[in-house]
Every structure is written in C-alpha cells, then in structure tokens.
Amino acid sequence: MAEKMALAKAINESLRKALEADPKVLVMGEDVGKLGGVFRVTDGLQKDFGEDRVIDTPLAESGIVGTAIGLALRGYRPVVEIQFDGFVFPAYDQIVTQLAKMHARSLGKVKLPVVIRIPYGGGIGAVEHHSESPEALFAHVAGLKIVSPSNASDAYWMMQQAIQSDDPVIFFEPKRRYWDKSEVDAEAIPYPLHKARVVREGTDVTLAAYGPMVKVCQEAAVAAQEEGRSLEVLDLRSVSPLDFDSLQASVEKTRRLVVVHEAPVFFGSGAEIAARITERCFYHLEAPVLRVGGYHAPYPPARLEEEYLPGLDRVLDAVDRVLAY
C-alpha cells in the first residue's frame, strides 16, 4: 500500500484522513482554503470539506491561536497553520500563557487538542522572517509538545498522532523538504510520536538532528564513510519530549555526539542535549558534545544563508573535531 509522495502531500493526505475520520477536526489559517496554503499543504481540503471546516482566517496570528483555543474548549480539534516561522510571534502570548497552561490551571479539567503547524527553517532563498527555526523558544515552555518530521512518511504519521494528542502540539514542518519524496504506507503501524529513530547505523560518532537537518546528516555520513568513518544518524523527530534514552544508547556505543540544527547554537536544543548527555554518559564520552547550528546573528539575507546554515562541510568539520579529542 506504500505510495511515494512529497512531504507536503503527505501532510495534506494526513489532514484529509483526519478531517474524514473526525467531524471535530478543523483546519484553519491564512490562505489555507481556496489557495490551499502558500505551500499548497492544504490544497483541495476546503473544496472537499467546506468552508466551515477548512477556514480561511483573518490575518491575525494571535486571533488564529486564541480562537482555536476557544474552539478546542467547545470540543473541536483545530489544526492551525502559521504561514511562516517568523510570523508566529504575534501568537506567542496565546501559545505560552494560555494554550500551554490551561490544562494545568484547570487541574486537568480542560484539554486543548490544538495542533499548530509551522513551516520552518531556511534554504529556500526567502526574504526576511521566512527562514527561522524558533523551536527552542517553544520547547522551553511546559505544556507544549514540539515535533518535526524529516520525511514524508513521518510527516504523515506524526500529523495523525499530533491531531489525536490531547495536548497542544507545535508541528514544525521542514519547508525546504516539502518537495522531497519518500514512501508513505498509510496502512503501517505508526512509530511512537516522541521516539527518536536511528536512520543510519554507525560506530564512530553519533549525529543527532531533526527536521531539515536529518538529510544533511545522512549525506555527511555517506561522505564520511568514503573517508573510513562510520557515523550513526539519529533522527530525533521530537524536541519536546526529547528521547534521551535513544540518544544515550547511541552515545554509549559511539562515545561521541554532534548535534545539528538550523536554529542558533546559543541556548538551542543542542545545548540541552549536550548538558543532559554529559550527565548521562559522562564516563562513556571520549569528547565533549559538539553543536553545529546557526550563529548568534539575525537570519541573514538569502545570498548568505548557505554560509549561515549547517551544511555537509560544517557537519564534517565538527566530526573531525569531535574525533580529534
């Protein structure tokens, strides 16, 4: 039953399945209806499910998330789209002070099954505010779950699971991988939403990544193999919760860890991983945990993004350094 499809199409199929399965599921956001979203992720959904369930909203991110909270309180399961990563901040207050905390402050009486889809990351030559990776800004907040698929199959299944979750889930979609195709088996038994997956086995160094950087790490592992180095690649898939057990198991084997993400290194998810893996694997580590990511500078103009984003060479450079200890 497996079918090869692009990551964007896989999310589209997943949303379609959810809309079919549960009349309480809603899709809402700017331009998600007639246009099908600026990336066409919601293409055709309004035509098939109507304006009442696939809702073009006013251009107001706080309003989108705030009304989604109200709809969830009424029993709906809204899947909202924030058009680009850099536009989520007007909704940050609603996400952090309301969405994340309402279950706790109601002493468990209220559940908010809201999914917030955010196309994120760079590499598509976009203008300012269209290439950012703000996942750490959300991972710091208790009450939210943060996931990011790296391929079409995960995108399909993780969206199904995110919609079924009774917790708010921020679903970071690697926009530069939207058009990458892979096999999606809609009949498969899904892999647990918050569990990491070894996508390439190796013995010398572990590369840990999620979303758009998994592919870069896989390519780096292929290149390193030609130099006789065996790199293990771990697709973390979920940033909160983070699967430290899988990280630990891999690092106990390879004894070296490089974390790769597009987001700035400073206070990024790599920092938390480095700290916790150091605690867990202190006597196994042959070298400090290294991080490869964005710089402590605003995301640069598109002509500079290749220098800013971690690429094959920067990952291999970190591999060299971690092996030099």
Added chain:
Amino acid sequence: MTVESTAARKPRRSAGSKAGTTGSKRTTSTTPKKGSDTDLVQLLTPEGERVANPEYDRYVEGITPEQLRGLYRDMVLTRRFDAEATSLQRQGELGLWASLLGQEAAQIGSGRALNDEDYVFPTYREHGVAWCRGVDPTNLLGMFRGVNNGGWDPNGNNFHLYTIVIGSQTLHATGYAMGVAKDGADSAVIAYFGDGASSQGDVAESFTFAAVYNAPVVFFCQNNQWAISEPTEKQTRVPLYQRAQGFGFPGVRVDGNDVLACLAVTKWALERARNGEGPTLVEAFTYRMGAHTTSDDPTRYRHDDERVAWEAKDPIARLRAYLLATDHADEGFFAELEAESEALGRRVREAVRAMPDPDHFAIFENVYADGHGLVDEERAGFAAYQASFADVEGGN
C-alpha cells in the same frame, strides 16, 4: 449554597425586530463628549427612580418584585463576599485580592441575563458573575490564596477560569462562540473585559473574528475608568462602545451602576447573538470604587472627590431606594439579608482558613494530558530529593 435565579428564561424572538437590527442608530457616531451621559442607557436613576426607555423597557417589563429583590440580594451578597476577601488579604490569608466594589450592578445585571447553557469568559474580577453562575465563592479564592491557579471546573457552571493576561479571554470566547455557531446550538457566549483591555490587540482581533464569522458573542466591557493608575483617556479617544461601529456591529453604553439597565441591555445583546445577528459590544460605564488590587494605592493617582461623586451613584443604594419607594421590599427583607450576608462572610472566612496547602507533587500534576517523559523524570527526582530529608529525619 443555592443561588436564586432571577433571570427569567425568554422564548426566542423572531428576527428582524427593531432592537436587533444591526446598524441601529445608537451606534452612529456623533462624537459625544467623553464620559457624557447623552448615550447612556439608564432605567434607574441614581436616586432610584424608574425612567422609561422605549427600546429596552421590554427586556425588564415582566420583572417581578421577587426578582428585583433577588438582584438586590445578589449585589449585597457579592459585595459582602468581596469585602470579606479584602479583609482576608489584610489578615494574610490571601496573597492578593482584586475587588469588584462598585461594579456589582454591571456584573449581576449581565450575569442574570444569561441562560444556563450560555458560556462566560471572565477576567479575574468577575466575582459577581461567578456568583450568578453558581460558582461557590470560596472556589474563587484558591488562586488568590496561592493553592491553585483556578480551582473550578469551567464546564461545571459554563464559567471559564479567571484569565489574568489582559484581554486574552476575548479570543477564547470568540472561538467558543464560533464553535457554538458550528454546532447550531441555541446559546450565546459572553466575554468580560475592561477599559484597559480595550487597548490590547487580542481584543481588537476578537472583534474582527467575531464580526467576520458573525459569532454569537457579547463583548461586555466594564469601563471602570481606571486601568490600575491610568484613566480611560490613556486608552482611547472615543467612547469605547463606539469602537464596535468600525468592526461592523452595534455598540451600546449602559449605566454600569444600574442593575436593571445592565440586565436589559445584556438580554438584548444575548438575544441578538441567539438570533444569529452576531456580536455586540456593551460598555458598562461604572467605577472601580476600591484599589485595582490589594497591592495598589489609588491615592497616588486619583482624587478622592472622584470616588465620592461616584458613591452617589452606588448600584446597591439606588435599587434599595427603588425597592422601598415601590414597596417591593420591607425592613424585614433587609434585616434578613443582613443576617444572610454576615453568614456568608463567616462561611467564606472559615473556608479560606481551612483551605489546605496543596500537596508538593501538585507541581507536576496535569502539566500534560498525555504525559511527558521529562515531567516524569523530574517528578521522580523531586521525590528522591524529598525522600532524602525523610531519611535524615527518620535516622535521628
């Protein structure tokens, strides 16, 4: 405790009648003077005289003496509860209290206009509305004592948790109302907020969403003249009710110290919502007689003569005058209410003093509905840490 309902359930009215027509002339802007009473809907004067109002009289014309006494009782008991809470804060039993003193009519009038199935989204000062919804007053005090962040089931009384971030709840109310409309339900939603919140982007966005989706929501703004230390002039150049016009729905200013007018106007607005006529903005023009909260000192920013002037418009005194003038209540009623009021104060005092501190592990409860590995890990770490002290004590 049972709370006597004074809100008569009304049948649905056919659409298109005068009061429900969008674009009613009360929304047309004639740039009235800020704070002028020109556009103020009033049914009871500050002296307690009933004045006729052709548009709104019909919403209270069937009101019985018993219901009027009920409104009075609601206001008196709410004020008594509020005073008790202020005292409890002074005694160190509460960390903070946000008093509603002076706003009883706005809250009881609007609260008693609601049907059971309607849904309320309050700020943190809607103690009178909570009373009308049947939320036990002592439940409101948990968050002010610091034992929880909201101690009641919102769906138990269709009264959402208090919201402290200013204006956020107006969007929740709008979304909830969008859901009500999707469900084809015959109920309405009311969002409470204040003059300060009217400056928040979330309030403007909620107006936009409610208008665009024609959501059955009433925006009930209690303009109590002060956002902590800032007067309404620091929030707006136009009377707040006129903001609605720009969003395409009616706005009306009501005397917020007149419980009858608040009841009538809210009933009208709720009726519009139920009839599919969309949102309404009600600005209840009132006054915060006390401080913003017990942490505030109003003498630093406002003159006492302002408060004294508003005292003459007291919501309870004017209904009392009306009840007496119309022989709808006698001294026996007031004496009985006084005793009930003291009993309520006593009950609240005892309940708060007996309120236990939460279990330490409550920190980790309900962070997630479906669980989270990190929370489990930290709970276990905390347990081990706590147990280490038990070992020391046990090892003496």
